[in-house]
Amino acid sequence: xxxxxxxxxxxxxxxxxxxxxxxxxxxxxxxxxxxxxxxxxxxxxxxxxxxxxxxxxxxxxxxxxxxxxxxxxxxxxxxxxxxxxxxxxxxxxxxxxxxxxxxxxxxxxxxxxxxxxxxxxxxxxxxxxxxxxxxxxxxxxxxxxxxxxxxxxxxxxxxxxxxxxxxxxxxxxxxxxxxxxxxxxxxxxxxxxxxxxxxxxxxxxxxxx
Amino acid sequence: xxxxxxxxxxxxxxxxxxxxxxxxxxxxxxxxxxxxxxxxxxxxxxxxxxxxxxxxxxxxxxxxxxxxxxxxxxxxxxx
Amino acid sequence: xxxxxxxxxxxxxxxxxxxxxxxxxxxxxxxxxxxxxxxxxxxxxxxxxxxxxxxxxxxxxxxxxxxxxxxxxxxxxxxxxxxxxxxxxxxxxxxxxxxxxxxxxxxxxxxxxxxxxxxxxxxxxxxxxxxxxxxxxxxxxxxxxxxxxxxxxxxxxxxxxxxxxxxxxxxxxxxxxxxxxxxxxxxxxxxxxxxxxxxxxxxxxxxxxxxxxxxxxxxxxxxxxxxxxxxxxxxxxxxxxxxxxxxxxxxxxxxxxxxxxxxxxxxxxxxxxxxxxxxxxxxxxxxxxxxxxxxxxxxxxxxxxxxxxxxxxxxxxxxxxxxxxxxxxxxxxxxxxxxxxxxxxxxxxxxxxxxxxxxxxxxxxxxxxxxxxxxxxxxxxxxxxxxxxxxxxxxxxxxxxxxxxxxxxxxxxxxxxxxxxxxxxxxxxxxxxxxxxxxxxxxxxxxxxxxxxxxxxxxxxxxxxxxxxxxxxxxxxxxxxxxx
Ligand SMILES: Nc1nc2c(ncn2[C@@H]2O[C@H](COP(=O)(O)OP(=O)(O)O)[C@@H](O)[C@H]2O)c(=O)[nH]1
Ligand SMILES: [Mg+2]
Numbered sequence: 001x002x003x004x005x006x007x008x009x010x011x012x013x014x015x016x017x018x019x020x021x022x023x024x025x026x027x028x029x030x031x032x033x034x035x036x037x038x039x040x041x042x043x044x045x046x047x048x049x050x051x052x053x054x055x056x057x058x059x060x061x062x063x064x065x066x067x068x069x070x071x072x073x074x075x076x077x078x079x080x081x082x083x084x085x086x087x088x089x090x091x092x093x094x095x096x097x098x099x100x101x102x103x104x105x106x107x108x109x110x111x112x113x114x115x116x117x118x119x120x121x122x123x124x125x126x127x128x129x130x131x132x133x134x135x136x137x138x139x140x141x142x143x144x145x146x147x148x149x150x151x152x153x154x155x156x157x158x159x160x161x162x163x164x165x166x167x168x169x170x171x172x173x174x175x176x177x178x179x180x181x182x183x184x185x186x187x188x189x190x191x192x193x194x195x196x197x198x199x200x201x202x203x204x205x206x207x208x209x
Numbered sequence: 210x211x212x213x214x215x216x217x218x219x220x221x222x223x224x225x226x227x228x229x230x231x232x233x234x235x236x237x238x239x240x241x242x243x244x245x246x247x248x249x250x251x252x253x254x255x256x257x258x259x260x261x262x263x264x265x266x267x268x269x270x271x272x273x274x275x276x277x278x279x280x281x282x283x284x285x286x287x288x
Numbered sequence: 289x290x291x292x293x294x295x296x297x298x299x300x301x302x303x304x305x306x307x308x309x310x311x312x313x314x315x316x317x318x319x320x321x322x323x324x325x326x327x328x329x330x331x332x333x334x335x336x337x338x339x340x341x342x343x344x345x346x347x348x349x350x351x352x353x354x355x356x357x358x359x360x361x362x363x364x365x366x367x368x369x370x371x372x373x374x375x376x377x378x379x380x381x382x383x384x385x386x387x388x389x390x391x392x393x394x395x396x397x398x399x400x401x402x403x404x405x406x407x408x409x410x411x412x413x414x415x416x417x418x419x420x421x422x423x424x425x426x427x428x429x430x431x432x433x434x435x436x437x438x439x440x441x442x443x444x445x446x447x448x449x450x451x452x453x454x455x456x457x458x459x460x461x462x463x464x465x466x467x468x469x470x471x472x473x474x475x476x477x478x479x480x481x482x483x484x485x486x487x488x489x490x491x492x493x494x495x496x497x498x499x500x501x502x503x504x505x506x507x508x509x510x511x512x513x514x515x516x517x518x519x520x521x522x523x524x525x526x527x528x529x530x531x532x533x534x535x536x537x538x539x540x541x542x543x544x545x546x547x548x549x550x551x552x553x554x555x556x557x558x559x560x561x562x563x564x565x566x567x568x569x570x571x572x573x574x575x576x577x578x579x580x581x582x583x584x585x586x587x588x589x590x591x592x593x594x595x596x597x598x599x600x601x602x603x604x605x606x607x608x609x610x611x612x613x614x615x616x617x618x619x620x621x622x623x624x625x626x627x628x629x630x631x632x633x634x635x636x637x638x639x640x641x642x643x644x645x646x647x648x649x650x651x652x653x654x655x656x657x658x659x660x661x662x663x664x665x666x667x668x669x670x671x672x673x674x675x676x677x678x679x680x681x682x683x684x685x686x687x688x689x690x691x692x693x694x695x696x697x698x699x700x701x702x703x704x705x706x707x708x709x710x711x712x713x714x715x716x717x718x719x720x721x722x723x724x725x726x727x728x729x730x731x732x733x734x735x736x737x738x739x740x741x742x743x744x745x746x747x748x749x750x751x752x753x754x755x756x757x758x759x760x761x762x763x764x765x766x767x768x769x770x771x772x
Contacts, residue, residue, distance in 0.1 A: 064501075068506070072542060103544040129263065133377075161386070162386050163387070170381045238613075246372065246376065257514070268613070
């Protein structure tokens, strides 16, 4: 379960591991062992600030760049919420639940195969309408979604305002307005996550062979 | 109704129809918000097409632009 | 959840049907999956290839039929109808929640964007970025200045001390050679890694990070899409290829962002054949800097082989280039902190990747020399070197080149410092080493991403091809009595 490429490249993980003893082993985004506490995942379209948010939440740095397709693998990090260790997963971008390219599939497969206490859907405030189409799909899948409307600083500069209350009412899930790169709203997201994890029973870990 | 590739002006047009049965193509267009009922404008044609859909901007090649059909006026969306 | 979208009637009927099947047993195979049955139904209706594979044949047939009946009642593809229903719903929410009270004029970013994508100004900008960023900054500053300084420092300050201390501490000359002298772990392995490879890689990653964070790369993709189509790739492949000029191993991972298997295959192949990583081209640039004619010939040959190889694969591999699409994010001012962190993280990754390898290489060479295997291998390679018109001293370099081509290049650097190579010989060995497979880590990555069979095929083409090009080049230079 700690190696999500398994779902796409059958057997690749085995070979990866067996080569680990070699001095030239590949050590990109090695996922630590099985998490024990609840897990949350950051998902969303490419280039909306998932990795910046991941860094803000966990202190773990993953590559951040200004173009779609920077992150191609999942990375696991840890944060504490109400004295509870929570594991956070950064994912490659995906446009919809039906993947276009190989790296998109990683995020979808992860959502399908692992239980999450919360799924943070990060979206770009400037393109709210286009991105909500993915929120809709996550809700259809009955996943525990929290919507994080990111890049509010840029939206403001572009002269846009967003009515959070109305969004909450329409979607029926928690919404946080934020600008991860400026650390706006990150605390509020933490609180929302804490509430969510407190109100749902700890997810039952699926038995995975 | 005209293929977007034949449109000379840079004004926004309404997307009326996507002329393709290719699922991969449809998925890409969907990802960018290029769907009937939305507006699209051409910003540039060479070396690649640059289009804007609302506040989204994207680059596409000719084959892709050729399957986007647009109208000047908004169509009733009962197509 | 309270929120549900209504799709068109025929689609809803099909969803209901699949959900019935689901309850009657289909769902059991997917019991460990965390999506709702409605979500599964929608994915299956759109023939999600992944889920489809997991269905038994008879169910595939049932579904096939259901999809056909549903499609017959609709004017447009099912997936389009589904996407549009969602999009319509989402847009309606946007209209109720997002307002644009004071539309702003978007500022400088917009103007620069226009300049970078307009063909009249865009291509010159591209050339300027390459010239200043790559040639001047990485080539002249990183591979020239920095390498010179650190190298001089190593040769002057560290190596003598290491040699001296080793001779004092370790009484056996054979063991001394493991750490010091010509092939020692410290005097050769660590010196190559820190003095020659590190400065080049650091400057390249710094420049690349700046390009990444500004948002220039997707613009570069669109400028080069047409050229890339000629070699079987779409503009999206520009990003992994440019990254490959830093590190081919990282770039091979990033080919995942490409859409078709064919495109990923071509990109992986071209990366291994004709895209030298920063350490390598940096050293070569430094080597050939005094001989502009050789430098231009080297660059021309590699670019030519890159284009020709791509062109030929595109012709003979079934299928065609994927359609090009890329979102263009706004240009942003790079955040210095992120640029530095990212450069640092990549350098660290790279360094830990190469350092053990260099150390191992030193150790292996040591064992090889002690046991005589090394000499035996070298004597096997010598005829190849001579066949390429190279002095027999280059044989070990070719051997290192099999390990890592930048290691080989660094070896060339040593030979050239000793003034042992003519311009022609430098050129030939540089070309051959550039065409070699980048390194073992890259080979491992190809195996992981493309499978063993593909990797073997590539390797068994690349090495003979590289040697053949070197052979032909030598022959041509001799024929026309060209001395570079
Ligand atoms: N202005 C602004 N830029 C942001 C914000 N969050 C992320 N970015 C930038 O958006 C780009 C993409 O961020 P990244 O985290 O790599 O996105 P990901 O692809 O979703 O992981 C980077 O250039 C970030 O610096 C934000 O809140 N405000
Ligand atoms: Mg990311």
